[in-house]
Amino acid sequence: MYTVQLSKLIEKMNLENVTPDIDIRHIKLCQPEINRPALQLAGFFEHFDSDRVQIIGHVEYAYMQKMEKDHGIGILSKLMDYKVPCIVFCRSIEVSPEIIKLATEKGIPILRTSTTTSSFMAEVIRWLNVELAPRISIHGVLVDVFGEGVLIMGESGIGKSEAALELIKRGHRLVSDDRVDIKKVSDVTLIGTAPDITRHFIELRGIGIIDVKTLFGVESVKNTQSIDLVIKLEEWNREQNYDRMGLDEQYMEFLGNKVVCHSIPIRPGRNLAIICESAAVNYRQKKMGYNAAQELYNRITNNLMKKTKVEEE
Known part of the structure; x- marks a missing residue:
């Protein structure tokens, strides 16, 4: 199995790291696929592939906004307990201080991009398929x-x-x-x-x-x-x-x-x-x-x- 450093993805996609206190040098990506954790935000974690890059788009963020604050933080905490490699917020979505604090405590990098969700997903999948190819x-x-x-x-x-x-x-x-x-x-x-x-x-x-x-x-x-x-x-x-x-x-x-x-x-x-x-x-x-x-x-x-x-x- 081949791997690629998360720092290389950040550099290639020009991502903003909103959790700079986390040491990302040891984090490696091993899956060319990505995941939008819609079902996971709803509490369904069966068959959850935690090795994939997790992407939060406009739909996921809107769903989180309708949750009670403590419930939303609790769901994200459970998702981070699976030790996902990173969570990427698209469309320049503002990440709350509570999420940044939680991610820093659990050692899960929170990244952000201004790119639309679909375009970012397509580019990440294309790039990872090349980097992780046999x-x-x-x-x-x-x-x-x-x-x-x-x-x-x-x-x-x-x-x-x-x-x-x-x-x-x-x-x-x-x-x-x-x-x-x-x-x-x-x-x-x-x-x-x-x-x-x-x-x-x-x-x-x-x-x-x-x-x-x-x-x-x-x-x-x-x-x-x-x-x-x-x-x-x-x-x-x-x-x-x-x-x-x-x-x-x-x-x-x-x-x-x-x-x-x-x-x-x-x-x-x-x-x-x-x-x-x-x-x-x-x-x-x-x-x-x-x-x-x-x-x-x-x-x-x-x-x-x-x-x-x-x-x-």
Whole structure:
């Protein structure tokens, strides 16, 4: 299970901490979902997930205002006894001194934002889903080619970094070299990034470490990129039959998500950068509904049908 510091959420969402006396350094979030404690304010605590961020919006606050003061404080006290990570008041709702005092005594941070409840919930869920997403690290190079995330894989020393460097010179952007950290942010989306320590660096055998950002400028690097296509480099094998049409897609699986994969045999004289560019453009064409391999297959089929018809006549 992955966690994220509450202080990071406060900084990212620009939240106001109305309980500054509480030490929040030890508080961590482990659930990407949030909770609006409407039923809990009514006294129903069965199946209450206390690990979630608790959000008080206009409806919850209006309900609390109709309660007797002591009863409202008592319900909040019971909610805080579950050791929720924090309570966020939206729409700049004024938090009473009694609630602040109670929260300080129980060590539950009270936060506030001017954002509307729905907008804040959507943004928090999106951000937490990314921060708490399942992740793995793999050996490879990730490059943004024409907006498509191309993950170049292969054995060590086969030429992944050299291909990436040529792509950078051709105007594309490096995300990560040697190691790529992959997060599964949804059932269809994988996000790749570089470890902090190696970000923007490339290792070239015989030369050493190259700082891409310094040599080629900030437009040559990128911090994160979705992984759309995998290009697997492998040594040329005369005994193996390689796909020459591309009618049947091959896939590689990461964290349960399938990504289109092309196996590219390496021989002297092959320009890997152009191959990667062509693969990225071809993949984009397929997403837009045009498949060159299928178009060629249709032409051949139609031509054979015409010849057969002429022979029959």
